[in-house]
Amino acid sequence: MENNKIILLVGLMGSGKTSVGKRLAKKMGLPFVDGDQEIEKAAGLPLVDVLKCFGEEEYRAGEARVMKRLLQGAPCVLASGGGSFVPEQTRRLAREHAVTIWLKADVDVLYHRTAGRRHRPFIEGNDEHLKNKLEKYIREEYPYYSEADIVVETKEEMVDITVERVIEAIKKFMNK
Secondary structure (H helix, E strand, O other): OOOOOEEEEEOOOOOOHHHHHHHHHHHHOOOEEEHHHHHHHHHOOOHHHHHHHHHHHHHHHHHHHHHHHHHOOOOOEEEOOOOOOOOHHHHHHHHHHEEEEEEEOOHHHHHHHHOOOOOOHHHOOOHHHHHHHHHHHHHHHHHHHOOOOEEEEOOOOOHHHHHHHHHHHHHHHHOO
16 A cells, blocks of 8 residues: 555544554554654653643644644654644644544543543543543534544454554545
8 A cells, every 4th residue: 555645543532543553554664653742752741741831722732833743744654642633734734744534433432441541631530520521522523533534433342453444444545
């Protein structure tokens, strides 16, 4: 599968962007880049601390700068941060430089994968409020994710199965 574009994985936290992305990159012979790790490198702080120290507005501005740099870079599989596909500039750059794949998951899958995880900056607090937060993110962000080139439903299945479904979806998309 010849591809000179970035493969950009978008979706909410827990949708599988990192786990699918790492295996997809290996299968495609591309480097894997984790958008969240790139933000941490740029800030010199863990994501949770970036949010605490600078607030959400500056966090999102930094995220947009990092995404701009990454989307203008060399071909790779790029796992974006949860809300990083929301800004218009990021979506425009993605249309120019990437094939975007929305890993779409329902609230129960997202909840199962994120409950008890404390390293995620936007879901601190207890798990009883997590489902409400995830539902809010679904309402707010799914309209943006729907602009992706490809939609792949992620389910409770082995990651390798999801990766195969993503590869098939990319092949179909590239042969349009």
